[in-house]
Amino acid sequence: MIEEDDARLKPVPGSEHYSETLLYDYSKFLTTISLLALGGILSLSQTDGLRDVKAFNLAWSIGAVIIGGISAFSVSHDIVTSRAKGREPSRWVRPTMSIALAGIGLGLGGFVHIFWKAIT
Numbered sequence: 001m002i003e004e005d006d007a008r009l010k011p012v013p014g015s016e017h018y019s020e021t022l023l024y025d026y027s028k029f030l031t032t033i034s035l036l037a038l039g040g041i042l043s044l045s046q047t048d049g050l051r052d053v054k055a056f057n058l059a060w061s062i063g064a065v066i067i068g069g070i071s072a073f074s075v076s077h078d079i080v081t082s083r084a085k086g087r088e089p090s091r092w093v094r095p096t097m098s099i100a101l102a103g104i105g106l107g108l109g110g111f112v113h114i115f116w117k118a119i120t
Contacts, residue, residue, distance in 0.1 A: 020079055020089060023097065027075040030100050034069030037104060041065065041111050049118045061110040068103025071096050 044050065045058055075096050082089040 020083070023093065024076055024079045027072045027079070027097060027100070030072035030097075030104060031069055031076065034065050034072060034100075034104050037065050037108050037111075038062065038069065041107075044111075044115060050115065053114055053118055057110070057114055061107045061114060064103045064107030064110065066103075066107075068100045068105075068107060071100035071103060075100065 041058075041062055045053070050058075075093050078093055078096075079089050
């Protein structure tokens with residue numbers, strides 16, 4: 001069984017901000033994923049099979065992905081501006097990343113459900 005201390009990420013020697021670097025890269029990745037997901041949702045929503053879908057359901061799905069993307073982008077912005085000013089990032093960085101992941105997941109999951117019901 002893995003000890004709790006062993007499961008934590010350990011910083012690279014000589015790097016005191018290793019976890020922030022990972023979080024910054026992860027937030028950039030989620031921002032990119034949200035943009036790709038938004039493009040995919042908007043493209044697929046124009047197909048003939050989805051013309052009967054309620055606008056509210058589609059808007060809910062798109063809105064969730066947008067909230068996730070904005071949250072991920074705000075984390076990147078907070079990390080960069082905090083380090084540029086020589087201070088620690090906000091305590092809201094990690095909860096905001098959870099909001100970003102939840103928004104993207106709910107939006108994509110909702111759209112997959114809408115799309116699957118429309119094509120079957």
